[in-house]
Amino acid sequence: MVQFSTSRLDASFSALSDATRRGVLEQLGRGDASITALADRFHMTLTGMKKHVGVLEQAGLVTTQKVGRVRTCKLGLSRLAEETAWIEDYRRLWASRFDALDQIVEELKQRETGDGR
Amino acid sequence: MAADQKSDPAAGKAATTVERTSDRELVVTRTVNGPARLVFEAFAKPELFKQWWTPASFGITLISYEADIRTGGFYRLEMGHPAMEQPMAFFGRYLEVTPPSRMVWTNDEGGEPGAVTTVTFEEKDGATLVVVHELYPSKEALDGAIASESTGAWPEQFEALDQLIVSLDAGA
Secondary structure, rough: OOOOOOOOOOHHHHHHHHHHHHHHHHHHOOOOOEEEHHHHOOOOOEEEEHHHHHHHHHOOOOOEEEEEEEEEEEEEHHHHHHHHHHHHHHHHHHHHHHHHHHHHHHHHHHHHHHOOO | OOOOOOOOOOOOOOOEEEEEEEOOOEEEEEOOOOOHHHHHHHHOOHHHHOOOOOOHHHOOEEEEEOOOOOOOOOOEEEEEOOOOOOOEEEEEEEEEEOOOOEEEOOOOOOOOOOOOEEEEEEEOEEEEEEEEEHHHHHHHHHHHHHHHHOOOHHHHHHHHHHHHHHHHHHOO
């Protein structure tokens, strides 16, 4: 029941609309890689690859981490993040239900007391 | 998936937890301050059930509800939410209704075999631990439920994205 913004999905689709970026995702599916390695693999300049990775990162499809002078890219955790958000939303639904249930049970208890049982 | 142990923000309320315990299972737990027979009654009597199942505090309203709550019985309810153009219908059968400890119902609104919900009521010191266990027919079914509800009005787009990711994975 949590609503994700369409801009988020738009970002994903526009990120995936480019053949090089799809190739980068495929490559990262086989293992993490540095931007330099990706640039070599796709015969691009470092600057060009940085731009592509930036778009993928913006869409939540890739995460990057800089260790020393090397920036390593890996597939993003967007599916996991979405599941976590869904579970939290579901938990809030049930918490609201149980809060309402508390009141009903409280009324039932009072009714029994009132009946002298 | 890690358990969500966060307690409810309002003071004095017991914590509701939700955990995806496996690829196919979700478990919700909450302790209710009252004996099991009364908590069970609130689940098993339609006139009580409809007072709490669609909490106004969550922005949902009950549009229609009918149920025959006994083993072999049925339920059908429609909920509305401001973000939804059409009411959502939920229906299924009661596979087991055993006062005051256990209820099992099916969730048939999605067609195909849907999830099966088992609720158990365990009384201790005047309070009742309620455990809601939802078993989906497959990992894909639970993933699909999460994806379609996560994206609200955009399930088709999300399915397309999922398929693309799957095909990328398969190509790896």
